[in-house]
Amino acid sequence: MRTEGTPGAGLGVPSAIPRRGIEAWRARLVWSGVDWIDDGVVACRHGRVAWIGRTSAWRRTGADAVDLGEVALLRGFVDAHAHLDLSHARIEERAVFERWVADVVALRRTAQGDASSAIAAGEDLLLAGGCTSVADIDGGARLRDGRGARLRTLAFVEVLDAHDARRREDASRRLARAGEREGRLVRAVSPHAPHTASAGLLRRAARACVPLQIHCAESEAEVEWMIDGTGPFAAWLGASPRRAPLEHLLRAGALRPGTTLVHANHLDPERDGPLLARRGVALVHCPGTHRWFARAAFPFAAWRRRGVRVVLGTDSLASNDALDCRHEAALAMDTLRASPVEALRMLGDEAEDALGRPFGRTGLGLGARADFAAHRTTAAADAALEEVLRSRQSAALVWIAGAQVLLCGTDRDASAPA
Ligand SMILES: [Zn+2]
Structure with missing residues (x-):
């Protein structure tokens, strides 16, 4: 894997990420913690965020990402x-x-x-x-x-x-x-x-x-x-x-x-x-x-x-x-x-x-336990956060520890990584 930039900084090409066990998702918007990344990728490994940044940087590694399309990924x-x-x-x-x-x-x-x-x-x-x-x-x-x-x-x-x-x-x-x-x-x-x-x-x-x-x-x-x-x-x-x-x-x-x-x-x-x-x-x-x-x-x-x-x-x-x-x-x-x-x-x-961080750090920060959700939005980056926070439509998808949680009430398996 080619190395360029700072892994996890959201701008460079990911380096030193073993591909085995890694899963990545691409979305139109990904919340970095302070702002939206336009056309971004979140990659998880062992239930934690291993990389977050632009899709273009992710693709240069030759790695795949599941395309979620017109959604915004936000911390849980x-x-x-x-x-x-x-x-x-x-x-x-x-x-x-x-x-x-x-x-x-x-x-x-x-x-x-x-x-x-x-x-x-x-x-x-x-x-x-x-x-x-x-x-x-x-x-x-x-x-x-x-x-x-x-x-x-x-x-x-x-x-x-x-x-x-x-x-x-x-x-x-x-x-x-x-x-x-x-x-x-x-x-x-x-x-x-x-x-x-x-x-x-x-x-x-x-x-x-x-x-x-x-x-x-x-x-x-x-x-x-x-x-x-x-x-x-x-x-x-x-x-x-x-x-x-x-x-x-x-x-x-x-x-x-x-x-x-x-x-x-x-x-x-x-x-x-x-x-x-x-x-x-x-x-x-x-x-x-x-x-x-x-x-x-x-x-x-x-x-x-x-x-x-x-x-x-x-x-x-x-x-x-x-x-x-x-x-x-x-x-x-x-x-x-x-x-x-x-x-x-x-x-x-x-x-x-x-609350005293009972589960450590969760969300989309690098190294955090990968808890996040995909929200449907067509708003531009400057309006998307408020639109998502005011939405009453169900989130499209939700992940806890990098594992997707079913939203229909049928998932009772809590054996995924904590
Ligand atoms: Zn009460």
Whole structure:
């Protein structure tokens, strides 16, 4: 093989790539990480990106590439917060958050047996939108079997004790599962929220040395109960710690890199931003859920000014109209004034960093685990990213670890390279 240029830089002729075991795909547009490569090729080997660059450079080696035609290859999205077991949930309540919570709890009680089909349906929807990694809250009485996971799944095992010592034994059993790996699934821990997780439980979760995801300051009722012990939650929780949600998490050692706080509607960027930035804690904003409950505008620019990372999640169909990362990207562009590139970062590298990179680096970077999707688009390069992010059409093809994933729901084989 002739050598010329820098392998993987996207411009030179690939050098020193053994042909055995390599597969390459050509597309009209290929996202390099910062911009589109017009007429590009992605080559993968052993589940990782071995080369990315122009088709002309690739062809000079005499190597083949499967021509995908008029599509754009984009990294697989990372959904930083989901409840896949609620993918069958359809809840009408939007006006009163506490009533919505009660509806979800009631639905969970009656639909436990249905969880695996709901999870499969949720996976189908996410994959069809070009998503390849998901941070999923596993709140089921029995933890889900990771061997069936079709996407890379950071499964946050949900634990809570409602500040009631009698409920800690079950939480301890669940905490013991942290760090397990099954197929494409890795288990981490989600202490549900400050008002449902005592300081002792939080401390034990923090010591598990796995990523933590915590719903935090989602509602005024949560903040009221945490500080004053009053309000709608007082009837079913134990003794209030009488401190603000973030103070509760800080004292228990739960604010550290790899911790993501979901929603954070009632945190304040000016008051809380410096602490979160210093502690390397990221926020997960779910634009669809935010719109569902008609929340006040999320202060995205202020969080960013304070150095706090914000990433995006779909949450679930119990509080969203779609289960599609592109839907969240479009809302982020419309409601947060994020640029298409910013929205992509919040659903890509930034999300991986926020979640503690449980699968290393995925996407289309050289050496990354080759998770990507082909999206149909006829737009020119300067408009293609926004068009893809606003599209509701199913992705044409999706790859995880360089292996194509079927989008029809029939692929249950997670034995491909991780
Ligand atoms: Zn949630």
